[in-house]
Amino acid sequence: GAVVSQHPSRVICKSGTSVKIECRSLDFQATTMFWYRQFPKQSLMLMATSNEGSKATYEQGVEKDKFLINHASLTLSTLTVTSAHPEDSSFYICSASPGTGATGELFFGEGSRLTVL
Amino acid sequence: AQSVTQPDIHITVSEGASLELRCNYSYGATPYLFWYVQSPGQGLQLLLKYFSGDTLVQGIKGFEAEFKRSQSSFNLRKPSVHWSDAAEYFCAVGYLMEYGNKLVFGAGTILRVKS
Numbered sequence: 694g695a696v697v698s699q700h701p702s703r704v705i706c707k708s709g710t711s712v713k714i715e716c717r718s719l720d721f722q723a724t725t726m727f728w729y730r731q732f733p734k735q736s737l738m739l740m741a742t743s744n745e746g747s748k749a750t751y752e753q754g755v756e757k758d759k760f761l762i763n764h765a766s767l768t769l770s771t772l773t774v775t776s777a778h779p780e781d782s783s784f785y786i787c788s789a790s791p792g793t794g795a796t797g798e799l800f801f802g803e804g805s806r807l808t809v810l
Numbered sequence: 811a812q813s814v815t816q817p818d819i820h821i822t823v824s825e826g827a828s829l830e831l832r833c834n835y836s837y838g839a840t841p842y843l844f845w846y847v848q849s850p851g852q853g854l855q856l857l858l859k860y861f862s863g864d865t866l867v868q869g870i871k872g873f874e875a876e877f878k879r880s881q882s883s884f885n886l887r888k889p890s891v892h893w894s895d896a897a898e899y900f901c902a903v904g905y906l907m908e909y910g911n912k913l914v915f916g917a918g919t920i921l922r923v924k925s
Contacts, residue, residue, distance in 0.1 A: 697853075727912070735917065736915045736916060736918050737900070737915045738915075739913070739914070742912070786853055799856075799913060800856075801853040801855075803852055803853040804852060804853045806851065
């Protein structure tokens with residue numbers, strides 16, 4: 694199947710710093726990528742939809758100035774957590790689809806665990 | 811609004827026993843349904859999906875799921891569980907947006923396998 698890769702897999706940062714997480718589709722082009730956040734022992738919550746060449750679409754309650762998303766190319770989307778605080782510590786997962794439409798299967802990255810001290 | 815309910819937070823089964831994980835969804839139109847598995851600290855792997863056609867869907871690792879429209883359910887089953895199946899399982903409903911398939915996940919069910 695298609696491969697989606699995230700980097701870094703783990704990151705620890707000090708409070709107040711910014712952290713960038715990359716999501717790459719390795720063997721297909723993805724017009725759309727999705728960013729999820731997973732709290733411990735909870736499900737995945739969709740944060741935003743990243744569209745190549747346009748602004749991301751954020752879900753209700755997600756601070757767009759806190760979580761900056763850039764979809765610079767058809768194979769790369771980045772999530773930047775700005776001025777990170779301990780409550781931003783979480784597991785962030787991206788997903789992408791090789792095709793649009795309802796039958797476009799989503800492939801997930803390995804996830805990135807952010808710990809803010 | 812679309813929603814997915816997985817009523818069981820934890821399930822423990824003996825190795826070799828059968829398994830059924832429950833999933834109920836709420837969606838106004840024909841749903842696109844998925845089951846994913848997540849091992850600790852890792853991303854999600856697709857087990858199976860239902861878009862249309864045969865309501866009994868076969869997936870990887872010996873899993874299957876049955877779509878029952880009358881019950882709004884998409885329960886995951888496996889006839890004989892292996893210790894390596896211990897993980898967290900997520901049911902999801904997908905709906906079409908203009909830019910692709912958006913997923914809403916259930917809360918997940920943690921499967922423990924005892925020997």
